[in-house]
Amino acid sequence: MSEPAILMEHVQKWFGQMHVLRDISLSVETGERVVVCGPSGSGKSTMIRCINRLEEHQKGRIVVDGTELTSDVRALDTIRREVGMVFQSFNLFPHLTILQNCTLAPIRVRRMPKREAEELAMEYLRRVKIPEQAAKYPGQLSGGQQQRVAIARALCMQPKIMLFDEPTSALDPEMIKEVLDTMIGLAETGMTMVCVTHEMGFARQVANRVVFMDRGEVVESGPPAEIFANPATDRLRLFLSQILRGH
Amino acid sequence: MSASHSSSVERAPTLALGAPLSRAAFWLRSRLFATPVSAVVSLALLYLLLRWGWDFFGWAVLHAIWQVPHDAAGLPQTGVCRAAEGVGACWAVVAEKYRFILFGFYPYAQQWRPAICVLLFIGLYAASAQQRFWRRELALIWAVALVLIGALMWGGFAGLPLVADDQWGGLPITLILATFGLAGAFPLAVLAALGRRSRGMPAVRMLCVCYIELIRGVPLISLLFMASVMFPLFLPAGVDIDKLLRAQIAFVLFAGAYLAEVVRAGLQALPKGQSEAADALGLGYWQKTMLIVLPQALRQVIPMLVNTFIGFFKDTSLVLIIGIFDLTTTGRTAIDEPAWQGFGNEIYLLLAAIYFTFCFAMSRTSARLEHLFSRGQRR
Numbered sequence: 040m041s042e043p044a045i046l047m048e049h050v051q052k053w054f055g056q057m058h059v060l061r062d063i064s065l066s067v068e069t070g071e072r073v074v075v076c077g078p079s080g081s082g083k084s085t086m087i088r089c090i091n092r093l094e095e096h097q098k099g100r101i102v103v104d105g106t107e108l109t110s111d112v113r114a115l116d117t118i119r120r121e122v123g124m125v126f127q128s129f130n131l132f133p134h135l136t137i138l139q140n141c142t143l144a145p146i147r148v149r150r151m152p153k154r155e156a157e158e159l160a161m162e163y164l165r166r167v168k169i170p171e172q173a174a175k176y177p178g179q180l181s182g183g184q185q186q187r188v189a190i191a192r193a194l195c196m197q198p199k200i201m202l203f204d205e206p207t208s209a210l211d212p213e214m215i216k217e218v219l220d221t222m223i224g225l226a227e228t229g230m231t232m233v234c235v236t237h238e239m240g241f242a243r244q245v246a247n248r249v250v251f252m253d254r255g256e257v258v259e260s261g262p263p264a265e266i267f268a269n270p271a272t273d274r275l276r277l278f279l280s281q282i283l284r285g286h
Numbered sequence: 287m288s289a290s291h292s293s294s295v296e297r298a299p300t301l302a303l304g305a306p307l308s309r310a311a312f313w314l315r316s317r318l319f320a321t322p323v324s325a326v327v328s329l330a331l332l333y334l335l336l337r338w339g340w341d342f343f344g345w346a347v348l349h350a351i352w353q354v355p356h357d358a359a360g361l362p363q364t365g366v367c368r369a370a371e372g373v374g375a376c377w378a379v380v381a382e383k384y385r386f387i388l389f390g391f392y393p394y395a396q397q398w399r400p401a402i403c404v405l406l407f408i409g410l411y412a413a414s415a416q417q418r419f420w421r422r423e424l425a426l427i428w429a430v431a432l433v434l435i436g437a438l439m440w441g442g443f444a445g446l447p448l449v450a451d452d453q454w455g456g457l458p459i460t461l462i463l464a465t466f467g468l469a470g471a472f473p474l475a476v477l478a479a480l481g482r483r484s485r486g487m488p489a490v491r492m493l494c495v496c497y498i499e500l501i502r503g504v505p506l507i508s509l510l511f512m513a514s515v516m517f518p519l520f521l522p523a524g525v526d527i528d529k530l531l532r533a534q535i536a537f538v539l540f541a542g543a544y545l546a547e548v549v550r551a552g553l554q555a556l557p558k559g560q561s562e563a564a565d566a567l568g569l570g571y572w573q574k575t576m577l578i579v580l581p582q583a584l585r586q587v588i589p590m591l592v593n594t595f596i597g598f599f600k601d602t603s604l605v606l607i608i609g610i611f612d613l614t615t616t617g618r619t620a621i622d623e624p625a626w627q628g629f630g631n632e633i634y635l636l637l638a639a640i641y642f643t644f645c646f647a648m649s650r651t652s653a654r655l656e657h658l659f660s661r662g663q664r665r
């Protein structure tokens with residue numbers, strides 16, 4: 040009824056000769072939580088990065104929060120304000136403190152007064168359970184703590200949609216849980232989320248829908264319980280068996 | 287020292303750390319005399335060092351001549367110096383000529399003005415090297431000080447006689463060329479480096495590549511020569527751009543091209559994720575560049591930047607060939623006078639000492655900044 044938070048229609052992308060996204064159509068409703076999985080090189084990162092135009096798609100249509108992604112810079116600015124992103128390698132700014140990492144964009148992009156931005160940042164740092172690290176530099180934190188800061192940093196822009204590209208795959212096993220718990224907490228607030236991840240436990244617990252990609256296509260999608268219990272295609276069956284063996 | 291070690295085992299460490307003498311002894315033994323080979327090498331070097339040091343001390347201090355008499359016409363009588371040649375230094379030439387070396391043909395009675403300018407420059411450098419002065423006001427102070435320096439040098443107001451810049455010389459010229467040169471070259475270099483990496487604007491990119499490659503491919507001497515001799519040929523009659531200004535522009539262009547490549551190296555070393563994170567947060571191009579990219583890229587290349595600064599500081603001495611009297615030129619000119627001919631050693635030692643002081647200060651500052659920026663920011 041209401042329009043979807045993210046709408047992708049027949050999206051195609053090439054890197055040179057390589058056809059990386061082949062006719063992707065996907066719609067994510069407001070408040071929906073979608074987990075994207077698939078083998079390495081299947082185009083998951085490319086797909087999710089097209090949503091905030093870190094990569095440009097070449098064919099098809101992407102509409103985010105009612106704004107279509109074109110080469111129009113104004114539209115892009117609007118969309119990037121509403122879409123937060125968390126990367127596999129954290130990408131915190133190493134020359135800024137944790138607090139500065141979190142307040143930079145609200146102050147510069149949203150033109151929020153510094154005091155207010157700092158209060159907001161402390162609020163989110165409390166939510167990811169590391170307010171006491173605010174004055175430190177990223178290099179002084181563990182990987183799990185850095186990733187939680189990265190989540191807080193994205194949330195400080197008060198986005199409507201959050202994108203996660205394998206947020207836990209650069210982490211040691213004992214730190215994965217703390218990041219996943221943060222993400223579960225975020226899911227409970229009703230945030231619209233698209234997560235590329237291979238954490239099937241997480242998918243089961245929070246995803247409304249799992250999308251399985253292979254070779255640039257969406258092969259299957261559906262609620263986690265169904266899709267994991269009865270994979271319809273051999274490709275997904277193979278993928279699931281490999282994932283389970285790996286864990 | 288061996289006594290302290292052969293005494294009780296418990297006391298040895300405290301002694302080694304506590305008493306300065308035994309600590310020095312420990313350092314000497316562990317660093318210089320650890321093995322027979324290193325002991326031999328150390329002793330040989332020590333011998334050479336002492337010998338040369340002593341010879342130099344004899345020449346520079348013990349047998350040196352500090353003053354020469356003047357005849358009735360006021361001309362220096364350098365016979366004593368000539369007699370001492372090869373045995374003792376003739377510092378009399380420095381005593382006699384230092385005002386000319388430092389300030390060139392600037393009117394003698396007015397030389398307090400360039401002297402103040404030199405002090406202002408040194409004050410600016412010293413303040414800028416201190417972290418606690420890094421505020422917005424510092425830029426303002428720089429602007430005010432540079433205007434003040436220009437006003438003092440030129441004069442022509444408040445009873446100060448006008449001194450045209452072809453009368454300027456010596457250390458102020460060197461500092462002016464270096465300071466304004468780097469101050470102009472640095473922003474130019476950053477823009478050229480950013481332009482060279484911009485994928486979206488091929489025209490800008492080509493322009494930056496051409497600028498950098500053309501200037502880098504040409505010796506500074508020929509650039510200066512073109513600025514001073516060829517450039518005026520292209521100007522309409524009656525229009526004349528000051529020679530010093532032309533040299534200054536040549537320096538800015540030259541240093542800009544070299545610094546641009548240093549800055550580009552820093553930009554290239556920055557992980558792509560940094561700029562992607564800035565994009566994802568919605569920062570615009572200039573915000574991203576000024577707040578995320580440049581601060582990190584420049585920190586990365588501080589040693590190379592300062593290396594270029596130091597080379598450039600010394601390259602200002604090439605204005606010699608276009609008849610601008612920088613510090614090196616005044617030094618050379620000082621010993622043109624027949625009475626002082628042949629006393630180049632003393633003069634060049636003085637020049638070396640002055641250049642070294644500035645360059646060494648730059649190098650120490652660079653090391654301090656590196657240390658400061660690396661604190662707590664390792665990934």
Ligand SMILES: Nc1ncnc2c1ncn2[C@@H]1O[C@H](COP(=O)(O)OP(=O)(O)OP(=O)(O)O)[C@@H](O)[C@H]1O
Binds near residue numbers: 059086
């Ligand atoms: N910037 C690029 N230039 C050229 N090819 C690229 C680029 N980025 C990705 N590719 C290629 O596009 C394909 C899809 O890559 P993508 O990173 O989207 O895969 P992925 O599903 O995220 O894989 P992974 O699980 O390893 O992260 C891969 O074959 C990859 O080599």
Ligand SMILES: [Mg+2]
Binds near residue numbers: 083084085204205
């Ligand atoms: Mg990926």
